[in-house]
Amino acid sequence: MTGTKAAAAQSAAKKAQPAIKAVRKPKPAKGAKTPVRKNTLVIVESPAKAKTIEKYLGKGYTVKASMGHVIDLPKSRMAVDIDHGFEPEYITVKGRAKILQELRQDAKKSDAVLLASDNDREGEAIAWHLRNSIAEKTAAPIQRIVFNEITPGAIAEAVKHPADIDEAKVNAQKARRVLDRLVGYNLSPLLWKKVKNGLSAGRVQSVALRLICEREDEAERFIPEEYWTLEAGFVKGRAKFAAQLAQYRGEKPELKDEQSAQAIIADITGAACVVSDVKTTEKSLKPKPPFTTSTLQQAAANRLGFVSRKTMVLAQQLYEGISVGHERVGLITYMRTDSVRISAVALAEVREWIQGAYPAELPPQANEYAVGAKAQDAHEGIRPTYVKYTPDSMKGYLDRDQFRLYSIIWERFVSSQMTNALSRTTSADIAAGEAVFRASATTLAEKGFCRALKVLAAKEGTGGSLPALAVGETLEPGTFRPEQHFTQGPARYTDASIVKLLEEKGIGRPSTYAPIISVLLTRYYVTRSNKQLVPTALGRIINGILVESFSDVVNENFTAEIEQKLDGVEEQAEDWVKLVGEVFFPFREQVERVMATQESVKGTFDENTGETCEKCGRPMLKKLGRYGFFLSCSGFPECRNAKSLPLAKCPKCGKGDIISRRTARGRGREFYGCTNYPECDFLTHSKPLNAACPQCGWFMVEKHDKKNGSYKACINPDCTYLHSADEEPAPELTGTGEP
Template sequence: MQKSLVIVESPAKAKTISQYLGHEYIVKSSIGHVRDLPTNNSKNKDKIKDSILIPKKSNKKNILIQKMGIDPYQNWKAEYCILPGKEKIISELKNLANQVHYIYLATDLDREGEAIAWHLKEVIGGDLSKFRRVVFNEITKRSIEKAFKNIGHINMNRVRAQQARRFMDRIVGYMISPLLWTKISRGLSAGRVQSVAVRIISEREHVIKNFIPEEYWQLNVSVFSKKKEFITINVTHFQNKKFCPIKKSEVDCAIKKIKNSFLIVQKYEKKTCFKTAPAPFITSTLQQYSSLVLGFSVKKTMFLAQKLYEAGYITYIRTDSNYISKRAVKKVRMYIQNHYGNDYLPEQPNLYSNKKYSQESHEAIRPSDIQIKKINLDNLNSDAQKLYTLIWNQFIASQMTPMKYESIIITVIANKFKLQKSERIIIFKGWTEIVKEEKNVTSYCPNLVIGSLLFIDKFLPVQKFTKPPPRFSEASLVRELEKKGIGRPSTYAAITSKIQERGYVNIKKNKFYAEKMGEILTIRLKKSFSELIDYNFTASMEHKLDKIAKNEISWKNVLNSFFYDFSKNLEQAKQTPEEGGMEPNIMVMTSIDCPICCKKMGIKTAVTGVFLSCSGYNSEPKKRCKKTINLVSLNELNRNKKDKEDIFLTTINRCKKCNMAMDSYFINNKIKLHICGNNPSCIGYEIEKGIFNSPSYLSQIIQCEKCSAEMTFKTGRFGKFFICINQNCKNTRKILSNGEISEPKLEPISFPNLLCKESNAWFVLREGVSGIFFAANTFPKSRETRSPLVEELAQFQHLLPEKIRYLSNAPHIDNEGNKTIVCFNRKTKEHYIGSKKEGKFTNWSALFFNGKWCVNSK
């Protein structure tokens, strides 16, 4: 029998699918994309199609086109390159393709998957009549068998939509970046969608910084009936107007008047209400709920969801459709009836409409088999189980009856004052039996008689302050992007990750903070590329991509229109500010003297943060002074202190030139520098002298443990650190999140007698963020790593420094004779000893305490 080749993206997916297909199918993985537009690491240029011919005498324009791999001036010709490391995979797939009758491209069913299928077809080549396209929404036997009975061909319209998005993103990234490097700072880049996300966070940052909290009061009164039934009720109105006291004196006056009044129950409204079940998850809601309920980042959620999908546990994860197949609905209804009873089963299945910008027709995210509640943890971890449980519960709840509750509103009159109390009492849990809903719910509310008197127990005045809008969390940012129609389900994880990686925003305690460079970049792009980061424009472009996928408009027409407008804006932005060009990121001079050459220092902003730079840097090369002083943001320190930000907002300095909120920084424990938030457009700054409770590391003198030279404080893209001033050493020590300076890193120790299994290399003992580990001495050529066995450390105890020698004295075996290994607790930053049996950790462990090893065996 002739064999067929099935190609998927991931090895895990290939392994799952091969279980359901017969021996006549060979299932292989491409491990994601096999080719793309050129990158700095591209090696083999695939010029099978659409290649760009670059003249020998290349100007800047041609060089840029060559780097981008697309030519917008020549009908969007494209040059694709084989991705580094994919040569062997392609060679293997080509060899197998020559031996089989059919080639089934079974990549994911979204546009990205369609594009991967097309690239595979182009790269493998040969007899094109062999190629078939198969798609499935879930990796189950039934779904796969059904897919292979309904084979099709690559949807080129979807491929073109993916290419149009890729080309536009490429144009923006490659053509704006050189301008940003010239005008603002080296290392910057812009993204067509990412820059819009930075704008959302940056504008919220602006609102928060300039928010002035205002005092107001809330007056609650604890009252009781004749039957001694107590309730707390809120004073809401005075003389039929909303009661909003802003001073304590107004509250005191109200208390006096209410004390001298009769409190009479005017209304007791009770009505039965229903709250319908929530829809099953789509990509964005899964990301939001996972963040809120489990505390997972968007990136982590999508990683775990992908693993669950590839293992066959859930349906496809990139969707914005609430549709559920009839078969899945039938099965879940049977499950509800059998496990919860008829009271929890609605007469007809619950139907959910899609959102405004929904574009996909496949299903919402649900379990592939409703009977599976626990996943196999051999290849997945406990976090994957938590996410699966979240998906399973949401899907079950989505087909259950509404929650039934009583809504009670009590209105009390006290002379000219109105007091109100709202309560919700659950009568029937419905879907909340499985997905908890506990907002404003009580188990009891007294049944007060209209016209009856209430008696005052005590007054409960509460001082409050108005608050700015909350900072975006990952969940709320995704919700905002979805609401504005920016991006698509498959792009949210990339958006939230990239804006952090590029240093434009920072995330602390699951809240986004705009960095100064992110704010400057947003202001400059809004002025010079207003349309590019306009919310409506970005959303309308998503709709155009949808239309390309449906073959309703030409993809090249969309690209041409975009490029025409973009090019005009780009040329204008290159001009001087006087000619309407992009405003440069100038250095704002201060009165602070350089400690090296005594010239004045200026405020500069780069991707690494805000710092002081000597004006002598612009002198002749021989006289150039390179002195810089890193600043520690007082704003950032407040992020790490619980409930400090509200206090910070009330004490914030304001610029005397433009009244903008100022950013505050420590130079050292004796000097603070307040810089206008509009810097560098505004040159306002203030120097404050005194004795301040600054971070201890600002006043510490650190000596390099390698060369004994002094180490100096620096702020980098990935945090704060000390670096040796000796140019030949450049040793670094990281500053931990608690403000302490990390211990010196262990020098790599060679163990030539311990050979690697995957290569001819030997092991070297290294230290990383997860403690000590063995790594191949030929890294990165060989990336083999593993945890050290205690018996290995004991054998070579003479090689170990004092810092870790105690590990070699730990037990070599556990109580069942299994060999012990060195482990690391990332929370406590301490090593401990564990053991494994058949590749899995046992319950045995040993901790080093008071100079002794203490065994813990469950």
Template sequence: MAKSTAKKKATANLVIMESPSKANTVKGYLGSGYRVVASNGHIRDLPKSTLGVDIENHFQARYINIRGKGPLIRELKKEAKAADRVYLATDPDREGEAIAWHLSAALDLDENKTRRITFNEVTKHVVRDAIKHPRAIDMNLVNSQQARRILDRIVGYKLSPFLWKTVKSGLSAGRVQSAATRVIVDRENEIRAFVPEEYFTIELTLEDPHGKVLHARFWGDQNGKIALKEKTQTDQVLQSVTGKDFTVSSMKKTVKQKHPTPPFITSTLQQEASKKLGFQSQRIMKIAQELYEGINLGEENGGVQGLITYMRTDSLRISEEAQTAAKALILSQYGEQYYPAQPRVYKTKSNAQDAHEAIRPANLKFSPEQIKKYLSSEQYKLYRLIWNRFVASQMASAQLNTVTVDFQAPNSPYLFRSSGYVVAFKGYMAVYEESEDEPDEDAPQKSTKLPDLKEGEVCRTVTVDPQSHFTEPPARYTEASLIKFFEEKGIARPSTYTPIITTIIARGYVVRDGKSLRPTELGEVTNKLMLEYFPDIVDETFTAHMEDQLDDIEKGQTTPEQVLTDFYKGFETDLENAEKHAPHETVETPVEQTDLICEKCGSRMVVKNGRYGKFAACPNYPTCKNTKPLNAPENTVQTITPVEGMKCELCGGNMVLRPGKYGNFYACEHYPQCRYTRQVYKEIGVTCPKCGGQLIQKRGRNRMVFYSCENYPKCDFSSWDLPLNETCPNCGKMLFRKKGKNYIYCADKACGYKREIAPNTDEDLIDTANEKIENGKKADIDIATQA
């Protein structure tokens, strides 16, 4: 019998990633022997309907397949069974490691042919190198993520019923979110308690012997700096110098080195992009994710390329390869004097996870200008920021020539000071300068060359200008400053910064006021209760300690059971105390009365908050469930509220919040002389799929609710159905909730993904009630909105 020469066809290696777009990029780097697919994030989680954690049995978690992921899991199982080898290439962090572990369990993978691979950047040589150096799943990382998930589930599941009974039904509590809310509430209390204090400054305008004008400010005397806090003190200084010219009493010239800032980590990227680009944290991370996963740069640039390293990191470490590439670029484009004597190495904080490099360009040959035409406007701006910051971090220091001049009037002990600097050598500043939080008034100011003065020279006094000022209260936190606080206090990790802020806004504990974050009434009432009954949960030191404990699990220095047991002892005691002593009816919150009379029971109706804004409800709920539109024809109380920081675009007057036929709206304070108005828009906590802006709730001419981008008309995204902060498990596109129906569907009609949701949920009842309110009808509203 002739020997067969036919070769058995090799089965492809299977590579499973989280993101479809990242999978698409990697697909182009590997040969035909590899099949690359995506899990679309987690495929298993704790059940939503129960605690899902057996506390008595060593905190054992019970995971179930996520609803709607069944078809995907079956397909992945089939692919894995046919493959020679399975590579789990989920993200290189705790969450990614946990997803790899869940995939291994849910797909029943053969451990002999299953490998874990990670890469810090999505580039061809790095991906191929990762394939050559696989490893086993790191159970320390998995255990750390599981401990966090179980901690958060216990807190949320046990605390939420407490809030339902004491604050408002339907509320949910989070471990780190509660601490973050307290930070914002504490700042608001500081602002309210702030008492302005008057202080004074005295400015001089002088003319030097050569006729050049310069300015100086009161500084102090020979014993040091003096703060002018009293008018009598200021008058004494003025009396001492009025009518006199000033002599140069001293002049000091120095040369200072100004060093570059390190490359970005997650927190500094979010802070700087917020200041320089005006992006919100959620938008920053979305754009960074796109740059990391890959952008099609055209055939001439090798097709799809990952442009930056992994964007969730707290490490300042840079690879030798990246340092070498930066050195070559700096020497070729700027010259030897722009490169330091030794490559720059930045020290990472002691509590950093240090799992990844700092955020940097994956390949310096792709300069921002070279690939600008392939990027959206937002992608280009963020990539340029990252590219410039990294290159600058490897460059020589700048050299500043500073001059400080002190002036003194005859027979006066007081000194007036003028200072400035000129950049003698730009160094890294030729590429990048960091934003300043609050400039120091006494610091030397950048200027052109100061007049060349000599000690003993007399300058003629042109003007002496005393001014009164008042101290300002501390500023409210912005997203950038809150993230900086998280980092400094260690109460969160890079992967959780943005979700924390998104969550406390979505839950109604905090609202955006311009760029600032302000607590709502609900947030303040909830925080007060949490402080009284669960002080550890809202304590920043305790929260930071828990983060350190999770880090210790990752390092193998402790176990999840030990951490969870230690936490639960104190938490259980607080919970029992709260059950015994907390009020069993909702706490007193300020109630806004209306002039509407309930026709069912005769009570005066009060204002309640619903999903779509305020409405009038009977205070005798649940005995009486009557509701009606807040601004019904019967005379309601017309309250007018000033809006801080908002100006009329027609006349420049202050804007106020007024009630109207269809709800509140912004109007000029000079009405009826000025009739400028603006709608009040509500953010829904979802990022626009077109431009990355925030999606907001609007009303059309027929008063029907729809959803649009805040950047309209530059961005034309709009939808009648509610966009969700969730992606399709099949194709990764945005999901929508069908208006008035009990299902969720994928934005891509060709995909066809659809998932039913439970009818008559609290959310559905609220929607129905508000639809009736919008149409001027009465509605029976579930306890979720009444309590």
């Protein structure tokens, strides 16, 4: 940005900012007066947003909420006319009739109606349905307004420029909705008949399930290999530091067992330790661009431990408005976006703020970031609406999680417009006989954009600190520390990694990433374990059938192609009816073939356990249910005795069984407890394995951490036994069911 353009943009930014402090009432900026219309009704999606916008608009405006979709497809039937252009049969959403009636009455008393639902496909469809319904009751003009942030200036500007509804965007939403309904309503009856009643499958969710199941298969097939590392301690004066074995006899060492490590130790013990090389390198570190929906969910998962759904709920709250003193302030821009583009006004504002806070870190021109080839670029990147509302100034008005999320959004945006940081790495090689050990330490020579980072700050230094070393000087040797490791297989997906993969493959869009994961969890096709997404037995069965019989439906490339065609509908380059037909008719033929030829697997998972029902005396069966395997009386439905499958004997009381349970709150989080509760209060969140600890006899559990990956460990707090997942299984516990 040139100096003239930057000055003009800064001037525009000042005009668009409200002349308020954090606790004062926002006022429209000079030159951005809200055009007052008598009795104007503004309809948004949520009450929180309505409350914020009504305060900004003031007299002459009434702002009401539709509570999302008020008109949609019914849940009880397919409601798509396949023979007449896939025309959907819309109805008033159950429980929303009163809301719609009130909106109609409000519109009837208004001189104008402005539809201000979210600026995306779903929001456009909501506006379209509202317009069609309200138009029957009022002669007032009905128009559409959109905005990227809920601020006085943005709302005033939107109200000044109402427009017609984007029919192409509505058609894109209609195509997705109809296509998903047709796929779901044809697959579900097939699953009911062939697998189990009550099952369902979705078009995009099934692709995500396939990816998760394939990763699980890879992890199970992986065979860990043992390897060792050798660390040596060195002393110079009062300074002590460690170095890793880098070479032995001129080659990179491969230590496959402890004997290999001990042989090197024996060979070099007593040898002089001389510094053979010292190097210092510098690396320029560029700041990252502002968040998109995907990168925000990834950062919130990795830095804050938030699942995707929680991240989006918190972001929605920050976007719609937070009570700051006696007022409400929309703190961030729209949170469903795949673009990193930033407006000139926002760039001028952040550069002005950096000039005041970190003048040495302001680059001569604004930093520019490339928008991805697949990005729709309808919105800016996610940023704070006002940079002056720093996280510290907002801390008293936000709860802990809101504050943490707002902090990373603010930090990421501000740092994106600062200078590069400079890292400096010093490496030293120490020769000991025929071995060379290497130590390194990294520091930030110039902080640059890192000055704005607190929550997002990286740890400085990657190898400890090093004393000043010179080539040729002799060091005092310390101790040698050989350490055993095992190679790690592919990690299970987390919320962060699956969202990243979906975005890379073009599957779904910013508004669908979190719902995709939520649907899989709700259907219990996937569970979370140590923040990892693990397919259940039921999920793997469903995936197996879909992969075998409907490879196109769960094909990632085919799904990405559909996403591109939906974008084409929005851009008026594709016809939505033609698109749906091209996908649906071949799919329906395949459903009919599978329905006629696929053997039913219903009941094939039932297994006699040898146990007897304590209520009626009939055999107890191991059956597959929605939440995995369980025990059920073979006399069902006359006898309804059912219970969880025992995983292990309780180590605390010795009488009860350890079974899987679910919390009443927290969306059914799984834990494991004793059947003798409340007499015995033993519980654990680690999944018990059908194996006894060879050291103390208690049962083993599955654990996971960054250092060791997945491994088995003893549940006994007084037992130190643990071993890696590749070792031979311990003896089975007698009298227990399968895990």
